Amino acid sequence: MIHGLVLERHEQSDRKAQAAAMSVMDKAFDPAFGEAWNLSQLAGMMAMHGSWLTLAKLDAAVLGFALVRSIFDESELLLLAVDPGWRGRGIGSALLNDCIALARTRGIAMMHLEVRADNIATKLYKNTGFLHVNTRPDYYRGNDGKLRDALSYRLDL
Numbered sequence: 205m206i207h208g209l210v211l212e213r214h215e216q217s218d219r220k221a222q223a224a225a226m227s228v229m230d231k232a233f234d235p236a237f238g239e240a241w242n243l244s245q246l247a248g249m250m251a252m253h254g255s256w257l258t259l260a261k262l263d264a265a266v267l268g269f270a271l272v273r274s275i276f277d278e279s280e281l282l283l284l285a286v287d288p289g290w291r292g293r294g295i296g297s298a299l300l301n302d303c304i305a306l307a308r309t310r311g312i313a314m315m316h317l318e319v320r321a322d323n324i325a326t327k328l329y330k331n332t333g334f335l336h337v338n339t340r341p342d343y344y345r346g347n348d349g350k351l352r353d354a355l356s357y358r359l360d361l
């Protein structure tokens with residue numbers, strides 16, 4: 205983990221935090237897959253009760269973020285992204301573990317997520333203890349026209 209990395213949690217409609225997340229969003233997601241959200245999608249999700257956005261910051265620079273929604277005792281990791289120039293240094297793991305820790309303190313019983321089968325993030329989720337619970341064949345259509353499976357994972361908290 206990077207020395208000095210700070211994880212900052214935001215709830216409700218914090219425009220500055222949303223803009224910071226968007227600055228990473230635009231760099232982090234490969235346009236080939238069309239997985240990045242736009243600002244209005246992000247703002248809409250953050251306006252919902254039970255959603256939170258965690259920013260990973262080093263000094264003033266925002267290097268990554270995670271977006272989670274929760275309802276009653278269930279949660280879903282919706283997005284996890286790290287600036288491409290800062291990958292492989294533990295920021296993604298730190299964000300994921302912080303979301304898991306916060307969910308636990310809130311009495312949330314499980315965390316779900318869904319990810320494209322050929323995404324390297326599957327390794328991170330498995331290493332963190334998520335169980336593969338379902339496969340949706342040919343679920344995602346990339347901008348390249350190719351179909352890819354979606355994998356659903358669950359972590360009991």
Ligand SMILES: CC(C)(COP(=O)(O)OP(=O)(O)OC[C@H]1O[C@@H](n2cnc3c(N)ncnc32)[C@H](O)[C@@H]1OP(=O)(O)O)[C@@H](O)C(=O)NCCC(=O)NCCS
Nearest residue numbers: 232283284285286291292293294295296297324325327328
């Ligand atoms: C997935 C993502 C958030 C990981 O962020 P990161 O900061 O690089 O992650 P970490 O450094 O904490 O690595 C965590 C684990 O992921 C795996 N991993 C991450 N990048 C990897 C790579 N390029 N090659 C192989 N394994 C990799 C490893 O298992 C690693 O653990 P290890 O170092 O103990 O082996 C980042 O790659 C990303 O932003 N991807 C684009 C957005 C995306 O697709 N998000 C997921 C779906 S929402």
